[in-house]
Structures are given as structure tokens and as C-alpha cells.
Amino acid sequence: MKNKKWGMIALGLVIFLIGITFPFWYGRGKSIAPVLLSLDTPAIAQLKEKRCVEDTAFMRANHMKLLNAWRDEVVREGKREYTAKDGRRFEKSLTGTCIQCHSNKEQFCDRCHNYVGAKPTCFDCHVIPGEVKK
Amino acid sequence: MTTNRREFLKIAGASALTLVTPSLLSPLWARETVRIPGQDFTPVKALMAKRWAMVIDASKCPPDCTDCITACHTVHNVPDFGNPKDEVKWIWTEPFAAVFPDENHPYREQGLQKMRLPVLCNHCENPPCVRVCPTKATFRRPDGIVMMDYHRCIGCRLCMAACPYGARSMNFRDPRPFITKINPDFPTRTKGVVEKCNFCAERLAQGKLPACVLACRQNAILFGDLNDSTSDIRKLIGKRFNLRRKAHLGTAPQIYYIL
Numbered sequence: 081m082k083n084k085k086w087g088m089i090a091l092g093l094v095i096f097l098i099g100i101t102f103p104f105w106y107g108r109g110k111s112i113a114p115v116l117l118s119l120d121t122p123a124i125a126q127l128k129e130k131r132c133v134e135d136t137a138f139m140r141a142n143h144m145k146l147l148n149a150w151r152d153e154v155v156r157e158g159k160r161e162y163t164a165k166d167g168r169r170f171e172k173s174l175t176g177t178c179i180q181c182h183s184n185k186e187q188f189c190d191r192c193h194n195y196v197g198a199k200p201t202c203f204d205c206h207v208i209p210g211e212v213k214k
Numbered sequence: 215m216t217t218n219r220r221e222f223l224k225i226a227g228a229s230a231l232t233l234v235t236p237s238l239l240s241p242l243w244a245r246e247t248v249r250i251p252g253q254d255f256t257p258v259k260a261l262m263a264k265r266w267a268m269v270i271d272a273s274k275c276p277p278d279c280t281d282c283i284t285a286c287h288t289v290h291n292v293p294d295f296g297n298p299k300d301e302v303k304w305i306w307t308e309p310f311a312a313v314f315p316d317e318n319h320p321y322r323e324q325g326l327q328k329m330r331l332p333v334l335c336n337h338c339e340n341p342p343c344v345r346v347c348p349t350k351a352t353f354r355r356p357d358g359i360v361m362m363d364y365h366r367c368i369g370c371r372l373c374m375a376a377c378p379y380g381a382r383s384m385n386f387r388d389p390r391p392f393i394t395k396i397n398p399d400f401p402t403r404t405k406g407v408v409e410k411c412n413f414c415a416e417r418l419a420q421g422k423l424p425a426c427v428l429a430c431r432q433n434a435i436l437f438g439d440l441n442d443s444t445s446d447i448r449k450l451i452g453k454r455f456n457l458r459r460k461a462h463l464g465t466a467p468q469i470y471y472i473l
Binding site for chain 1: 221260291353355361363364365394398399400401402403404415419
């Protein structure tokens with residue numbers, strides 16, 4: 081009786097371990113090509129210094145936090161101007177600032193969001209000027 | 215198995231530790247807010263006031279004029295669902311009896327009884343919608359504008375029940391397909407949020423007057439700072455007899471009607 085109980089527990093543990101390590105051995109050896117983000121837009125081509133609001137590493141890691149901070153400051157505090165670390169000033173606006181350069185949402189925003197499985201709801205309301213024709 | 219005091223204390227201690235551990239590890243993931251330098255800057259051109267208010271001289275309104283409504287709804291991407299049940303409106307017209315139910319009686323002047331007055335959010339000094347909102351999605355700015363933060367709205371519609379003026383509309387459906395021409399400078403709304411007039415807060419920030427004020431060819435709508443004793447609207451409401459909608463409810467509405 082006692083042995084049978086331990087057998088069941090061991091079986092359960094084995095199943096649990098297989099389940100929890102599944103992503104590690106299932107994805108082993110497979111490589112997924114990293115996404116290529118396109119910066120090929122007319123507005124970016126015209127820039128002398130290819131620099132986003134902040135530096136690329138910061139933007140890549142923190143753009144969502146920056147946008148959330150912008151959102152709260154604009155809507156709730158009415159503070160609409162952002163001074164970057166290097167002193168340049170920007171309007172805190174997704175459509176008015178970000179999308180003016182990154183006008184290729186499908187090749188830029190969407191590609192990476194799809195790759196990492198992020199589903200931001202920004203564009204449910206905020207408008208991409210090019211998409212208006214739809 | 216009986217637990218002795220020593221065993222019990224061990225278990226309790228270990229349990230307490232599990233409560234403390236997340237706060238010790240949290241700095242790794244808890245850095246949620248990015249504080250931004252230079253955020254106190256306010257653009258010079260923005261129109262500022264201590265108390266925004268509006269005066270509507272309804273006697274100047276020509277019958278069947280919809281200039282203010284069209285201008286507002288175009289600028290703010292207000293959808294037209296084409297049926298009164300789903301209707302979304304920021305500014306619209308109502309007959310005198312509906313605007314001022316307490317001031318109405320059967321022997322009123324015929325012209326007044328037939329008149330349709332433009333109505334919109336009253337940007338109350340004591341807004342009931344703000345009081346009932348469970349997520350603080352709607353709030354009162356220091357300059358008196360009652361704002362909606364659509365990011366926070368959960369669509370519970372308590373504000374719609376609280377507003378005595380019917381100034382709030384719910385998006386029961388995705389509004390995007392029902393907007394004839396989307397103005398890219400202003401976001402649309404999404405299904406499941408409540409919307410209303412924002413006194414053109416986004417235009418004031420750019421130094422522009424509200425869209426309805428500029429659209430009115432009769433200059434029937436005036437907008438200004440009620441706190442400033444030299445402002446046009448302050449002088450006007452001091453001079454001409456005026457009414458506010460359902461002021462007895464104690465909401466302190468800030469749209470003044472001259473009839």
C-alpha cells in the first residue's frame with residue numbers, strides 16, 4: 081500500500097518535470113531568425129543624425145514605459161513637452177511625434193510586437209495617418 | 215501528527231519569509247515608472263485659465279444650425295452610428311423644455327418653447343461623474359475641465375447614470391468604421407469606453423479656442439476664464455441675465471445660457 085502511494089507521487093513528479101521543462105528541450109537546436117526592423121522611411125532618411133527621442137538602446141528597452149509616462153503626463157497632468165537627455169524637445173505624442181518618423185508601423189512596430197508576442201492596444205484608438213484611407 | 219510549539223514556529227517563520235521575499239527581489243522588476251527630466255515645461259502658446267467656462271447666447275442661434283456640432287464631431291472623430299440608441303454626442307441640441315425643465319411652463323413665449331439650444335458637458339465645479347468613477351478615468355483638472363482618460367475607462371457607465379445632463383455617451387460598438395473622415399490629430403475611441411466633450415483641452419494646449427466657438431458664425435458661443443474679472447465672458451454674464459442647467463442639483467455647471 082505504502083509503496084504504491086510513492087509510485088504515484090514519483091509518476092506525478094516525472095510528469096510535472098517533463099511539463100515544466102518542455103520549452104527548454106522542445107526548442108533546443110531550433111533557431112528563430114531575429115526580426116529585421118525597417119528604418120526606411122522618408123522622414124528618417126532626411127535626418128542628419130539618426131537618433132530617436134532617446135538613444136536606441138534606451139528606446140528598445142523602455143519605449144513602452146516612456147509612452148506610458150507620456151500618456152499619464154499629457155492626459156492627467158497636461159504636460160505635453162518632453163525634454164530628452166540631450167536637451168532636444170519633443171511633443172509627447174504617439175501620432176504627432178513617434179509615427180511622424182516611424183510611419184511604417186507594419187515593418188517597424190508590428191514586426192517586433194508579433195515576434196515577442198506583445199499585443200499593445202495603442203493603435204485601437206491612436207491613428208496612423210496613412211491608415212486613414214482604410 | 216501533533217505539532218509541538220517548536221515545529222509550529224518553524225512553519226510560521228518559513229511562511230512569513232515567503233511574504234517578505236518578493237519585496238527583497240522586487241527591485242529587479244519593480245522599476246515601472248520612468249521619471250522624465252524637464253517635465254515641468256509648459257509651452258508658452260498654450261491657453262491657460264484658472265476656471266474655464268462657456269457662455270451660450272442661444273437667442274443668436276439660427277434655427278436648424280448645426281455648425282458647432284459638425285465642427286466638434288469632425289475634430290474629435292465622433293462616430294455616427296445612425297441610430298439614436300447607440301448615438302454618441304459631444305454637443306447636440308435639445309428643446310427648451312428639456313434643457314430647462316424647471317423654467318418651462320405652458321404659457322411661455324412660443325419662440326422660446328420652439329427653440330432648440332446647444333447643450334454639452336457642463337464641466338461642473340462639483341461633477342457627480344468624477345465622484346462615481348471607480349477608476350478615476352474621469353477627473354477634474356485644476357482649470358475646471360472635466361476630462362476623460364480613455365486609457366483608464368472600463369466602460370461601467372456609472373458616470374452616465376450620475377450625469378444629470380446626459381452629456382456622456384457609451385461606445386457600444388467599435389466606433390472606427392462609423393467615422394466618415396478620421397482626423398489623425400485626435401485619437402478615436404474604442405469599443406467599451408464612455409466619451410464626452412473635453413472643452414477642447416487638446417486645442418487649448420496648442421493655443422486654439424474650442425472648435426465649436428470658432429465654428430459659430432453668430433458668435434453665440436463664448437469661451438474664457440471665469441476667474442478673470444476682465445474676461446469677456448465674465449463681463450457678459452455680469453451684464454445679461456443668464457441661466458445654468460439644473461443648477462439646483464448642486465453640480466455647479468459652468469455653461470451659462472443667455473436667452
